[in-house]
Amino acid sequence: MNILMKAALVAGLAVSATAATAQVKIGALYPFSGGLALLGDESFRGLELATEERNAKGGLNGKALQIVKGDAVDPNQAVGEARRLTSVEKVSVVFGTYSSSLSIAATQVTELAGVPYFELGAISDPITERGFKNLYRSNPTARDFAASMVDSIGEAIAPALGVDAKSLKVAIIHEDSLYGQTVAGYQTARAKEKGVTIVETLPYSAKSVDLTPVILRLKSANIDVVLQTSYQNDTVLFFRQAKEQGFKPKAVMGAGGGYSLRETAQAVGYENIEGALNVDFTQYKTNAAAAPGIADFVAKYKAKYGTDPRSGHSLANYVGANLFFDAMASAKDLAPAAIRESVMKIDLPVGSTASGWGAKFNEAGQNTRVSPFIMQWQGGELVTVFPPKAAVVKMKTGLGTN
Amino acid sequence: MDVFIQLIVNGIMLGSMYAIISVGLTLIFGVVRVVNFAHGELLMVGMYAVYLLFAKFGLHPYASAVPVVILLFCLGMAIQRFIIQPLLNADEHIQIFATVGLSTALVNLALMLFGADLYSVSAPDVRRSVTFAGNTVLVGQLVMLGASILLVGGLHAFMQTTALGRAIRATAQNRNAALLMGVRVDRIYLVSFGLGAACVGLASALVSPLFPATPTVGTYFVLTAFVVVVLGGMRSMYGAFAGAMIIGLVDSLSAYYIAPDLKEVVYFAIFILILIFKPTGLFGFGRGTE
Structure with a gap:
């Protein structure tokens, strides 16, 4: 018994050690509990789908993406979880957030820590008007x-x-x-x-x-x-x-x-x-002519979660996550400067993603080719x-x- | 002119809703002398109970008044017995924080059980609008007006004519004297808190068809309820009713003629003026009886 347990432990350690070398940790900061949980979770599903899809295709240049969740119920907790993700979990990048007040709080931490933050769903304009260097937003604003x-x-x-x-x-x-x-x-x-x-x-x-x-x-x-x-x-x-x-x-x-x-x-x-x-944000009942791949997304969503998407948030997060995964894959490494260079090179015309959005980021990190339907x-x-x-x-x- | 009359009608209807919600608070404050900050959350609990009875058993919101009144009577007694009673001789601030804590706990319990979404009972008969002389009211609002008059009148009669009512009034006037006269003050407190909560139960059955239930629905009403109670002179049922009507009318008229977002400013200004010139409220019993 004892020997078996030790063997299992050693084997387990060995597995996690080899896995760790071929993984990229990404933070997922959303309100998973509390009053914002419903749409926070809906937003996260988009990131989760994009991550699984990417891993099934061989991950990020051969490295598997591993999501580390952070539960941000309110701005205080957003700050705490952002600290944990950046300093304890040592994630390479953070994705979030659904709510603007949570995003404003969490991005202050990641900016100081020099960790790139990809905002996929919060709409308040000031988020990208604070002169941050490691903050990018894929979605349209207020x-x-x-x-x-x-x-x-x-x-x-x-x-x-x-x-x-x-x-x-x-x-x-x-x-x-x-x-x-x-x-x-x-x-x-x-x-x-x-x-x-x-x-x-x-x-x-x-x-x-x-x-x-x-x-x-x-x-x-x-x-x-x-x-x-x-x-x-x-x-x-x-x-x-x-x-x-x-x-x-x-x-x-x-x-x-x-x-x-x-x-x-x-x-x-x-x-x-x-x-x-x-x-x-683009809802899932949208013409595929303007949003190529939307039917595919809905099918994948249904296959995984067993229901229709509950709102457009999952789609917005899915599209945004894919944009930034592409940028991370083409960056020469995952250092903030390399990621910034790579994000700035993104150039997609309007109507080329599953949400119908294009992508071209300005100096502030805001996607300028987005408009809500x-x-x-x-x-x-x-x-x-x-x-x-x-x-x-x-x-x-x-x-x-x- | 047409709009003016419609606004007056609307204000009276709004006032009756405030009245029916505030009566219980007046009772609890007047007798137990506890400022119950969880009052709005009692309304919220009642509204979820009405919703559940509607969704699970198809009970009409008005029919659910009976079980919900009983439920809230028991809940009120439990709050008094297990939260207020142990703190009865403690500092007032401690009692206030206990009710604030209860309020937070109930809101978060509702968030856990029901989530942040709103739940609405459908009662088309109650939401039907009636038009007379070009003015529109809902059946449910008329029912609320009738019920609030009956409730205030009924409670007043109960307080004046029954032995229990007299005992409650005696306890409200002077706790120690009542105790010396052989009134079992603890029980009176239990019953009073229960009755106050039961009034909220009735209110929730009447409000539910007009207003969807959310975990924070209580906060929409509770501040107004406090204003109504203080305006009415804290312990007076008729005072609370009159206070509610005043707030309802001010609310309706100032939102139209001044601005919808400034109506609170207007009625709090009136509230402060009344407190300056008549600190015991419009129907108070004089200095020192608060």
Whole structure:
């Protein structure tokens, strides 16, 4: 018994020793528990799929990728886990993060430690505006979201209604925390550039238990298009109370957040959310002509997890992870300077990845060839409707089925 | 003008929701003299219970009021017995932190069990809107208004006419004197906390069809509930009702005429003014009785 155990131990040590020489450790920093866990885990699945796929093809230049998970529930823990990943686990690079506040906290640690950080899903602009040298972001930012929303009024909504975009009365309503304030600020600036008329801008607390006054103001101003930046609860409240007050704008568009979640649609009722537009990361119901490889991704996802993707986060993380794996593979070594050089050489046209994004990084580390698509709730599904190449169905106007 | 009347109607409906949520807090504060920071979380527990009864047994939210009221009565008694009672003679701050701790624990328990997503009961009959003279209200809101009036009136009658009610009032007025008169104060506390929680149980059955349940739903209401209770003079049921109506109306009107994100500023300004000029609240019993 004793001898057997010792033998097993020695064998085990030997295996792990040989494996260690042919491995590249990568950190995966996401909220795996707590309130953000659902979409944190969904984001991680994209990285996990990309890693397994890469390992099945022989890994990174013959070395297997090994994921070391870090659970970041809040900014404090993000800092702690980033320290552990960089100093104890000694990972070569870190991937993350889904949430912007977690990303801002964790990247401060990795930047100081000189470990490259690949952000695959957090949208807050300031993340890449702090002059960091070892931080790269593959996904679009809040400014891109706001620009897409405002631009779509002229490019998609007005043509669908058969009117001039200048004649549409637009209102911005948003929850008044950092998220809503930021997106609304970018929307206002973009609207000024594009000559879109914003008639009302109404901030409200996401903890409001009553949005009727907001809706009555929109109603008395005869608003045609509502742009809302919201979480889940206030989205539900807005749709329910708009229906109750008989407010029927020609179009309502959300900035991701509460608009992207199936639970929101269920709580509002599919018949009431029908026609609501939404800007977000590419969802899996997107035309493969604009997003080559998306069907392949969905098939792989289903094979591994047994369900359809729960949101577009896994796809965004999958695409981003693959971009950076390619950059790591073509770098001469995994030193930060070599990785930076390699990332800066990435040059993919828009529409060449499974999320429809291209890739070209600026000095700040931000991918400049990304823009979110416009989706719409139709028949209980969130389907891509704009731009036309990415659309799977035609965009509808109006709100609700009745 | 049309909008103005709709806003008034809306404010009254909002006020009745605040009233029905705040009544239990008034009772607990008035009798047990504990500032219950877990009040919002009791509402959250009630709303999840209503959701579970709806999802597992198809029970209408109004029908689930009975089991949920009983459940929360027991939960309230348990909180009093195992958390508040051992701290009854401790410093007030310690009691407050115990309820804050309970609140955090309940929110995280809900996060663990249900996740951060929202759960909604579907009750189309309750969410049906009724229109009169161009103004819209929901059936559920009218029910809430009726229920809050009945609850406040019923509790008042209970306090005035029954022996238990008298004992509760005696304990609220002076704990030691009541003890000397042979009132079993510990039991009165148990029952009062239970009753306060049971009121929240009723509130959760009425609020559920209008508002989805999330782990943090309690925090949406609890601050307003405290304002309502203090405004009403801490111990007065009618005061709480009047306070709730005032907040509801201010909420509705200021959100429209000033700005939706400034409505809290407006009602807290009014709140502070009232406290400056009438520190015991609108219906308080005079200095020293808080």
